[in-house]
Amino acid sequence: MKISVSIKRFCFVGSILLLSGCAMNPVTGRKQFVLISEAQEIAMGKESDPQVIAFFGLYDNPTLQKFITEKGLEMAAVSHRPNLNYEFKIVDSPVINAFAVPGGYVYFTRGIMAQFNNEAEFAGVLGHEIGHITARHSVIQQRNAFLGQIGIIAGVILVPELARFVDPLSYGMQLALMSFGRDAERQSDKLGVEYSSRIGYDASEMAGFFETLERQQAASGTQEVPEFLSTHPSPEERQTTVEELAITWKDKLKLTNAKINRDSYLKRIDGMIVGEDPRNGFVENGVFFLPTLKILFPIPVG
Numbered sequence: 001m002k003i004s005v006s007i008k009r010f011c012f013v014g015s016i017l018l019l020s021g022c023a024m025n026p027v028t029g030r031k032q033f034v035l036i037s038e039a040q041e042i043a044m045g046k047e048s049d050p051q052v053i054a055f056f057g058l059y060d061n062p063t064l065q066k067f068i069t070e071k072g073l074e075m076a077a078v079s080h081r082p083n084l085n086y087e088f089k090i091v092d093s094p095v096i097n098a099f100a101v102p103g104g105y106v107y108f109t110r111g112i113m114a115q116f117n118n119e120a121e122f123a124g125v126l127g128h129e130i131g132h133i134t135a136r137h138s139v140i141q142q143r144n145a146f147l148g149q150i151g152i153i154a155g156v157i158l159v160p161e162l163a164r165f166v167d168p169l170s171y172g173m174q175l176a177l178m179s180f181g182r183d184a185e186r187q188s189d190k191l192g193v194e195y196s197s198r199i200g201y202d203a204s205e206m207a208g209f210f211e212t213l214e215r216q217q218a219a220s221g222t223q224e225v226p227e228f229l230s231t232h233p234s235p236e237e238r239q240t241t242v243e244e245l246a247i248t249w250k251d252k253l254k255l256t257n258a259k260i261n262r263d264s265y266l267k268r269i270d271g272m273i274v275g276e277d278p279r280n281g282f283v284e285n286g287v288f289f290l291p292t293l294k295i296l297f298p299i300p301v302g
């Protein structure tokens with residue numbers, strides 16, 4: 001009670017100071033203080049999308065692109081924000097990652113597409129990413145970044161040499177690579193279970209994907225945690241939560257024959273390039289080949 005009064009007051013003062021105000025969060029239904037309207041949010045996504053595509057490149061596989069678009073639109077229609085114009089794209093990167101940009105843009109790398117064992121695992125992650133958009137996580141994060149940036153900008157103005165360290169990546173890429181924090185990730189996992197269940201998938205399969213990621217990480221022997229995991233709750237916690245929630249949603253929706261679709265998914269990703277794409281250049285017997293530009297030159301020893 002007390003809290004809601006102070007939020008209202010903060011929002012009111014905030015509106016006057018920053019010409020923006022409170023908006024209802026589409027997922028929680030609660031009022032929150034945001035600096036960005038829905039129209040601005042959509043404009044941010046429109047501006048970022050070409051930057052993201054320029055950075056990674058689109059993965060050249062029309063059948064798989066069509067598949068994620070169809071599943072994405074089906075899921076967006078049952079989400080908390082069905083009216084946004086969503087776009088779903090596979091980018092040409094070997095890294096295992098998926099990310100979302102405000103306004104309705106969702107990206108999967110070809111690296112993550114090759115790691116799913118079935119459609120249900122894919123659907124869980126798809127729901128997670130749509131969840132970041134429907135719960136407006138980037139917009140909230142943007143507000144926090146903005147409030148922090150006032151400090152940075154003040155610092156830059158005082159110490160001009162610092163300016164070159166600010167903004168090393170384009171604005172669109174910063175949005176795409178933004179991390180949301182654990183609470184937002186937990187909320188997105190929840191939404192991932194809900195949305196994938198609502199389109200008939202077995203959401204408990206998403207837990208299996210966390211296991212794959214862990215195994216992958218252990219096998220590679222690197223300390224480097226994939227971006228998808230680094231700011232997220234521990235995989236064990238996520239597995240337990242997802243399994244429990246999946247049961248709740250199966251009951252709620254009376255989902256008796258939840259889809260997993262293993263064989264059809266594996267057929268879809270059959271022949272996919274795993275790791276670096278040789279078309280981007282490779283070295284063999286001391287010679288560097290760049291097939292796309294028909295270039296080859298010897299690499300000097302050492």
Ligand SMILES: [Zn+2]
Nearest residue numbers: 128132185188
């Ligand atoms: Zn996430």
